[in-house]
Amino acid sequence: MVDRLLQHCHDIGAPALTNIRRTSDSVLFDFDGTLDQLLPLRMFSTLSVVLDESEHAREDGFADALAGLTESAEHGVIARLSGPPAYRVDDIEGRGVLIEGVGARLGWQNDPRAWDVNISEHGRFVLAEIGAMHRSRRYPKLHRIPASVNPVVGSLLVQLAKPEADDTVYDPFCGSGTLLTEVAAIGKGALFLGTDIAQKALGVARLNLEPLGKPYLLAQARAEALPLPAQSVDRVISNMPFGKRVGSHQVNSLLYPRFLGELARVLRPKGRAVLLTEDKRLFQQAVQETRRIRVIKEVQVTSGGLHPTAYVVEYTQKSRRMDRRKKRLGER
Template sequence: MPDATRVLLSCAVGFEDLVRGDLMEQYAVRSRQVGPGQVSAEQLPPVLNTMIDTVALPWDGNPADLRALVTPLVPDVLGFRVQAGDPVLREELVKTVVAATGWVNRPGDWQVNLDPERELVEIGPLAWAARFGRMRRLPATTPPAVAAGLVRLAKLKPGMTLLDPCGGVATIPIVDAIERPDGHAWSIDSDNAAVTDATANVADRDLTDRIDVRRGDATALELPDLSVDRVISDLPFGKKVGSNQENRVLYPAILREVERVLSVDGRVVLLTDDKRFFEQAVQRARGLKVVTQRVVRYNNVTPTAYVLRRSRKPRR
């Protein structure tokens, strides 16, 4: 029987402990991990941070309970859908829910998603895009909840500068701006389409004073030495973007530039699925070292997030 006093929060697989830690530290909300990318919390926190992707409530499948369950979070349900593989079950449940609640079945425009197989009610208005707005995307765009986990690993503080040298559509700097009260960021990418979408995403959120979007080369950054406090980037994996062969040259070149622009006590978080070439590049770079790493899973890929610090003082 589902525990109706709890809420189920989803995040990227690999960041569950960070979500749980923030819930306790910021709001004294106790929680437990109940599955990959699934955190069960004793209550809904006052604020849902950017690592949380979706919010759902346990449900025993009884349509008569839905109004009392959902109304505290969604007072006026304009539409619902039923997520069920069996079309007969889906149609029967739609009819009983309409009769019990008066809600309208709107599969393409829903606020409540009923999942009888997992015994869950997903709350649409609390999903990431509903809370923070949709962004223009490209095929290899970093999911916002994944970007949020990378930002969390970077331990940014107010006033710090941030660089994403493979910025794509500026997801990482935008997520940082949502969470952090002040600071400046650069989102740099060599692809014209990415720069166009990044510029639009930043402008849509009135963040043009906070985030500087540029077309540029991650291996030849137009930034001064020691000028960046944090570097966070989702590197080309060599699958949807680039190739493994290209990464043999690209990764060492990016690491050289990251070492050059990074402040003396800077911190770097880089995500890649091309782990062998990346680890070889770090070993050869010598100026940076991996201090921790964690495997992340999303969209059928399992990249590793590497956290790096300087291994030696920068040369003057």
């Protein structure tokens, strides 16, 4: 995901973003612009100002970190916030010194519950996280259920699906509707369909989709028998049961082949599916045994201590040629 975030930063590029580079789990850049310019970057949790390196910060009593915070408050990203910001300091070594220093130097209010700036430590850096750009404030406020997909991971799945504005988008394991909500949030999709075996989950999905004002249909149904006509959806995006937090490998051994057969039936010839699972060997075997579809890309992510893979699935080239031939014969 860091590689994809890096590419998206390069897409924005100069003059707003310069000196773009990556670490193992983040992207660093110099920034000169408005915070709105960064909103298209969906695949990050927090945006932070780098204040100092952690080891040096404690050696000088956070003097350089406080100077960096002051500079940002006067001329940088923090200056883009409206009014004097409230702040909090994470549970880091030297926390008391930082709290005293920020209060004395900047006069900000220490408010751990409603903060605009959070001073934290991540890896080798001391950071000032910008609350307005935190994941919880950039993404729609969602009602959640156990095993709901992380919104940032959900954004990756949507990006891989490449939905268009007029697409019918379907999630056959919709749960709380996180993925459908993300498609709508970026202005894609014309009709949103979701099915799940749990009526309670569908009720939560309805709470998440209703405020968006987009056409949607939710129904209780099993993924082995999708209640849709053949070739009726453009994009299928789903967080499948891994067999760990939800379901079991034994159940998946029956579910996956039957669902993939249904997927091949309902997907339009030029459609695309993006499916997330950690039951990888079973999924790959089930795809190989399913006619008409193939995996064209795999992207592994880390989420909640698990390492699932997002599989991008499309029709085989042979199946597409056969569909075109049938269409031409039908036109004759």
